[in-house]
Structures are given as structure tokens and as C-alpha cells.
Amino acid sequence: MADVRAGEVASVPEEGAAIEVEDLVVNYGRKRAVDGLSMTVPRGSVYGFLGPNGAGKTSTIKTLMGFRKPNGGSAKVLGHDVVEESLEVRARVGFASEVNSLYEGMTVSRICALCRDLSRSWDQDLVDRYIGVFGLPADARIRKLSKGQKAQLQLCLALGGSPDLLILDEPTSGLDPVARRAFLKVLVGDVAAEGRTVFFSTHLLSDIEAVADTVGIIKGGKLLASGDLDDMRETHRVFRVVYADTPPEEEVRSLQTLPDVKEVEREGRGDVEAVERGLRDRPHSVIDVDSTGMTLEDIFVAYVEDEGDR
Numbered sequence: 260m261a262d263v264r265a266g267e268v269a270s271v272p273e274e275g276a277a278i279e280v281e282d283l284v285v286n287y288g289r290k291r292a293v294d295g296l297s298m299t300v301p302r303g304s305v306y307g308f309l310g311p312n313g314a315g316k317t318s319t320i321k322t323l324m325g326f327r328k329p330n331g332g333s334a335k336v337l338g339h340d341v342v343e344e345s346l347e348v349r350a351r352v353g354f355a356s357e358v359n360s361l362y363e364g365m366t367v368s369r370i371c372a373l374c375r376d377l378s379r380s381w382d383q384d385l386v387d388r389y390i391g392v393f394g395l396p397a398d399a400r401i402r403k404l405s406k407g408q409k410a411q412l413q414l415c416l417a418l419g420g421s422p423d424l425l426i427l428d429e430p431t432s433g434l435d436p437v438a439r440r441a442f443l444k445v446l447v448g449d450v451a452a453e454g455r456t457v458f459f460s461t462h463l464l465s466d467i468e469a470v471a472d473t474v475g476i477i478k479g480g481k482l483l484a485s486g487d488l489d490d491m492r493e494t495h496r497v498f499r500v501v502y503a504d505t506p507p508e509e510e511v512r513s514l515q516t517l518p519d520v521k522e523v524e525r526e527g528r529g530d531v532e533a534v535e536r537g538l539r540d541r542p543h544s545v546i547d548v549d550s551t552g553m554t555l556e557d558i559f560v561a562y563v564e565d566e567g568d569r
């Protein structure tokens with residue numbers, strides 16, 4: 260994780276997390292979209308906010324950006340309360356979402372000029388560089404751009420204000436594989452390497468695998484798991500138990516009752532060493548126990564799949 264660049268913006272507390280969410284609740288009428296979500300996004304991380312459709316990702320992000328008031332709990336972005344200091348949050352965060360409205364009649368260069376006029380700390384060289392990287396036509400009207408080009412333009416505009424934190428809602432949605440790779444390369448190659456924090460939502464595991472170093476898995480408005488991606492892979496393991504003789508059915512069933520075993524035959528999570536000890540200590544002549552790390556896809560499915568889905 261990269262260090263925070265101290266002292267760049269005097270009023271921003273440099274200590275603490277980039278995003279801190281506690282018991283967040285967001286309702287739409289009687290529909291609860293975010294249900295007591297607590298989460299910490301470390302500074303300098305590339306945090307992938309992963310969840311299936313309808314999990315509550317956009318509702319969380321809207322609340323972080325101050326577009327929606329929470330019905331419960333609290334959230335701080337760069338040390339600023341998202342309700343009390345929403346203008347400060349919006350001024351300091353680079354934001355892009357799939358539904359961001361751009362002024363369709365403007366040209367690319369005109370909208371850059373407009374954003375520059377509105378920004379406290381616009382970096383035109385950086386914007387020009389990324390417009391070049393993406394090959395965006397400066398004189399083209401926005402309505403003539405493809406969906407992917409609009410997403411790329413949004414990223415350029417989000418970066419233009421030199422934010423310490425980028426919040427991106429489904430940034431690669433609608434991009435073809437080549438455009439997606441170029442987009443992610445910019446994110447991780449330049450943005451994250453400069454020590455900026457990137458928080459992006461996605462339902463694409465491949466995006467997380469490509470760039471994230473930290474992940475949070477959300478479903479039904481609740482955070483099911485979060486942490487360093489490598490640690491997660493390390494602590495979520497598939498165990499293979501080899502018996503000398505075919506064990507009776509009750510032995511297989513009783514494996515399921517071991518602490519922290521999620522599912523026999525497929526996956527376990529929790530205290531890996533305790534699981535391994537428990538497996539070795541079986542009454543039926545175990546001669547070997549080995550384990551392999553789960554893929555992120557396995558972990559994701561294990562968390563989001565309901566019992567009834569199996």
C-alpha cells in the first residue's frame with residue numbers, strides 16, 4: 260500500500276481511512292437497500308466493492324457522495340462527514356458513474372474547460388495525457404462518443420481535479436475487453452501508483468483480480484467479507500481429506516459440524532489452522548490432509564450463493 264502524501268491539502272486530515280462507514284442504512288420507502296453496512300477503505304488502496312446485481316453498491320456510493328442521506332449510521336470520506344460536509348466531500352473526490360450525465364452537446368475539450376473552471380485544483384496536463392492515452396477526439400461532441408469513450412472521458416474528468424480519492428461506480432461496465440484493459444491499466448498503473456485511493460464497484464471478478472489489492476463483498480446491503488485480497492485467498496481454503504478406507508456417511512456429515520467449515524466437499528473459511536487440526540484429528544484413520552487457496556470466484560460464490568441456490 261502506498262504512503263499518504265502528507266500535507267498536500269491542508270484542511271484534509273491525513274490520518275485515518277479514506278472511507279469509514281459505520282452501520283449504514285439506506286431505504287427506498289420500505290425497501291432496505293443498505294442494511295447496517297460497516298466498512299473501512301484504507302488510504303492508498305485499490306478497493307474493489309464487489310457484489311451481485313441489487314446488492315446495494317450504488318446506494319452506498321450515492322450516500323458516500325452525499326447524493327442521498329442515510330436512514331441510519333454514518334460515513335466519513337477523507338475524514339469528512341458525508342451528510343454535514345457533503346460539499347467538501349464532492350470537492351475532494353473524483354467521481355464517475357455509469358449514469359453520470361455529461362453535457363451531450365459539448366465537445367470533449369469544452370467540457371474539460373468547464374470542469375477546469377469549476378475545479379479548485381485542475382491539472383490540465385494530466386487530463387490531456389489521459390485523453391491521449393484513450394485516444395479521445397478532443398473536438399468531437401459527447402453525443403457522438405461511444406459508451407466506452409464516455410466512460411473514459413468521465414475518468415479523465417474525475418482525475419482532472421487531482422483528487423486523493425476516486426470513487427467509481429461500475430467504471431468498466433459497457434467497455435470491451437481492450438478498452439477495459441486500457442482503463443484498468445490507467446487506474447492501477449498511474450493512479451494507484453501515485454498513492455491515490457481508488458474505490459470502485461463492480462460485479463466483475465476479473466476487474467478485481469486485475470487491479471484491486473483490497474476487496475469488500477456485499478450482498479443484500481450487508482458486507483459479507485472484506486480485507487486484503489491476498490490474505491483473503493490465504494484464509495479461504497479448500498481442504499482435501501484423504502482417508503485410507505471409505506469413511507461412513509456419518510463421518511462425512513460430521514465434518515460439516517467442525518468449527519469454521521462452510522461446506523464439506525467444496526469450501527471452508529475461517530481459522531485455517533484450526534480446520535486443518537480438526538481434519539487431522541478424525542477418528543477414521545486420516546492419512547493426509549492438504550489444501551489449496553480458493554479462487555476469488557469461489558470465495559465470491561461461497562458468500563453470495565444462498566442455500567437454496569445450490
Ligand SMILES: Nc1ncnc2c1ncn2[C@@H]1O[C@H](COP(=O)(O)OP(=O)(O)OP(=O)(O)O)[C@@H](O)[C@H]1O
Nearest residue numbers: 287290292310311312313314315316317318319462
Ligand atoms: N430508487 C429506488 N427505488 C426503489 N428501490 C431502489 C431504488 N434504487 C435501488 N433500489 C433497490 O435497492 C437495492 C439495491 O440497489 P443498488 O442499485 O444499490 O444495487 P447495486 O449493487 O448497485 O446493483 P447493480 O449492480 O444491479 O447496479 C435493489 O434491490 C434495488 O432494486
